[in-house]
Amino acid sequence: MVKVFSYTENRDGILDYAPWYLGAEHRPVAVLDGRLQGAGVVALLEGVRDREQARLLIGQEIAVPAQALPALEEGEYYWSQLLGLAVENREGQRLGEAAGFLETGANDVLLVRDAAGREHLIPWSDGAILAVERAQGRILVDWQADW
Numbered sequence: 001m002v003k004v005f006s007y008t009e010n011r012d013g014i015l016d017y018a019p020w021y022l023g024a025e026h027r028p029v030a031v032l033d034g035r036l037q038g039a040g041v042v043a044l045l046e047g048v049r050d051r052e053q054a055r056l057l058i059g060q061e062i063a064v065p066a067q068a069l070p071a072l073e074e075g076e077y078y079w080s081q082l083l084g085l086a087v088e089n090r091e092g093q094r095l096g097e098a099a100g101f102l103e104t105g106a107n108d109v110l111l112v113r114d115a116a117g118r119e120h121l122i123p124w125s126d127g128a129i130l131a132v133e134r135a136q137g138r139i140l141v142d143w144q145a146d147w
């Protein structure tokens with residue numbers, strides 16, 4: 001069994017998708033079994049028979065086919081659709097790119113990283129996120145570079 005840190009809304013929701021595609025090369029792997037365990041999820045993967053094979057998977061991202069995901073309402077997005085988009089403020093100043101998201105309980109937080117590696121944490125809320133313009137490749141925010 002391998003430990004899985006899932007970005008799905010329900011921790012064990014990742015088990016509803018098959019196959020999984022692992023790592024940058026998106027290597028397909030079958031999920032033979034899985035369950036909630038403690039604060040996370042564990043899964044039995046085809047071809048992973050011992051601790052050493054499981055250790056090789058540490059840090060690997062899990063991808064699933066986009067068509068397997070539920071349809072979203074207007075104005076809803078999967079995080080993966082937003083990663084890499086430019087983040088600009090009202091004044092047209094580019095703050096960086098959407099580099100990740102954090103779940104805080106109250107609301108999600110957008111992690112923005114600029115070219116120098118500096119980071120901004122912007123709450124994903126109506127007051128801070130003005131618009132998502134995927135066709136233009138950007139997220140507009142009510143945020144300043146020095147915040």
